[in-house]
Amino acid sequence: MRLLLVEDDNHVAAALSAVLARHGFDVTHARSGEEALQALVPESDCFGVVLLDLGLPDQDGYEVCGKIRKRTSTPVIMVTARSDVRSRIHGLNLGADDYVVKPYDTGELLARIHAVSRRTSHEDTSSGIETELRLGPVHIELPTRRVSVDGAVIQLTRKEFDLLALLAQRPGVVFRREQIISEVWRTSWEGTGRTLEVHVASLRAKLRMPALIETVRGVGYRLVAPAG
DSSP, X not given: OEEEEEOSOHHHHHHHHHHXXXXXXXXXXXXXXXXXXXXXXXXXXOOSEEEEESOOSSSOHHHHHHHHHHHOOOXXXXXXXXXXXXXXXXXXXXXXXXXXXXXXXXXXXXXXXXXXXXXXXXXXXXXXXXXXXXETTEEEETTTTEEEETTEEEOOOHHHHHHXXXXXXXXXXXXXXXXXXXXXXXXXXXXXXXXXXXXXXXXXXXXXXXXXXXXXXXXXXXEOXXXX
């Protein structure tokens, strides 16, 4: 898999590139936001994953993330020193598919890269008969991956859509955390649990329906179908 590493620190980039190369990745190093954007021309999806450090010298990392998402559908994993949920939700809202918080374990990073690539490779498959789901004002179109609330289109990331679509298939049914992680992230890795919480929070905020997804303490989540 080709991977675009966006990192301004040459020493960090060299060490990380060596690790990624040992695990079979073909790494291209971009030292700035501008270099990254030049590597991601609109008509090209040659990279399997973009690993984006938010601390860039020329542009705000969040701004670069938003520009990347407008330019390509290639999955983006943010690398950030900010551990607060608000910052991570902001990145996900801009189109990032996942994140890792510094300092991170190399094994964690590799697991997240593989999880994102596995989910992306499977996103065009369809196992259900229904093509549309209507839950009150929420309309979910499965083939086009389009979500709207009261007719207004809501921009979701791949994983946010997959999570919402999974819960919406069976409103009122409690999905265990392990089941959601397996279905959406296609992994059993326990470290994905915190990512799940961030994506649920992001969905609630984007849809402006905090009561739509209910937390069942100690078990998981369920979708509460709204009236109307």
